[in-house]
Amino acid sequence: MPSIDVPQITLNDGRTIPQLGLGVYKVADDEAEQVVETALGEGYRHLDTAEFYANERGVGRALQASGVPRDEVFLTTKVWNTAQGYDETLRSFDESLTKLGTDHVDLYLIHWPAPKQDKYVETYRALETIRAEGRALSIGVSNFQVPHLERLMAETDVVPAVNQVEAHPWLQQHELRAFDAAHGIVTEAWSPLARGRILDNAALVRIGAKHGVTPAQVTIRWHLQQGLVVIPKSVTPSRIRANLDVFGFELDAGDLAAIAGIETGERTGSHPDHNG
Numbered sequence: 001m002p003s004i005d006v007p008q009i010t011l012n013d014g015r016t017i018p019q020l021g022l023g024v025y026k027v028a029d030d031e032a033e034q035v036v037e038t039a040l041g042e043g044y045r046h047l048d049t050a051e052f053y054a055n056e057r058g059v060g061r062a063l064q065a066s067g068v069p070r071d072e073v074f075l076t077t078k079v080w081n082t083a084q085g086y087d088e089t090l091r092s093f094d095e096s097l098t099k100l101g102t103d104h105v106d107l108y109l110i111h112w113p114a115p116k117q118d119k120y121v122e123t124y125r126a127l128e129t130i131r132a133e134g135r136a137l138s139i140g141v142s143n144f145q146v147p148h149l150e151r152l153m154a155e156t157d158v159v160p161a162v163n164q165v166e167a168h169p170w171l172q173q174h175e176l177r178a179f180d181a182a183h184g185i186v187t188e189a190w191s192p193l194a195r196g197r198i199l200d201n202a203a204l205v206r207i208g209a210k211h212g213v214t215p216a217q218v219t220i221r222w223h224l225q226q227g228l229v230v231i232p233k234s235v236t237p238s239r240i241r242a243n244l245d246v247f248g249f250e251l252d253a254g255d256l257a258a259i260a261g262i263e264t265g266e267r268t269g270s271h272p273d274h275n276g
Helices: 029-042 056-066 086-100 120-132 146-155 174-182 202-211 215-225 237-244 253-260
Strands: 008-010 016-018 046-048 074-079 105-110 136-142 162-166 186-190
Touching: 029 056, 029 237, 056 074, 056 086, 074 086, 086 105, 086 120, 105 120, 105 162, 120 136, 120 146, 136 146, 146 174, 162 174, 174 186, 202 215, 202 253, 215 237, 215 253
Parallel strands: 046 074, 074 105, 105 136, 136 162, 162 186
Antiparallel strands: 008 016
16 A cells, blocks of 8 residues: 655644545545545545535445554544534534444534524534544634634634635635634635636646646645645546645746736635525
């Protein structure tokens, strides 16, 4: 089994998270088992799933079948909008653990702030309880904007360890990343390849040709050099392998300047103020 030296980022609770992992959004449960087994075999040690993905069972089966010790894999899941609220979140978390076949997760997130529901503060208090019980070793949020974070930190006790948001060269999230960094929150990027739509961008193609790598590898490398945690999704074994093979080159100042220049603000997913 390959040994890949993926950098670790230290969270504000003293634990560490591998900077590169595998996302499994829109991977069917039966397919997720094979995809995750492939990734673990290639050397991935960070898996990101969610209640909403409906593939926690497949991820759990793969984790158990892989032979990789549980304490070597950083496992994240998330509570969905319809399960927000203190008691509802506790029940949802129990269900997620059962599906995953584990007694703990490494990171538990609120999937969206769902501001119209106005439940994310009480939901986060449930996460604080779960963390205190040792069943989620770290807790955080996903898709939270600055006002959501400000309110959360004013009304709860534990600063989120992670804020997982859509980020890629079209949507570089400078303001949000700066706020996270100022408060000790690690920013994690979902849809880091803009669901594949960005990969024919001329600048990324040119930079890839310069380094002898693909535009996807350039984009993942950009995230790493920005200090982001990044969780590209693929179901194709060759791409799963290639997405991890990004530590043999480095983007130079000219590359980074070119990528900075392609930002458009375009999203591939919902705006957090409108979801839920």
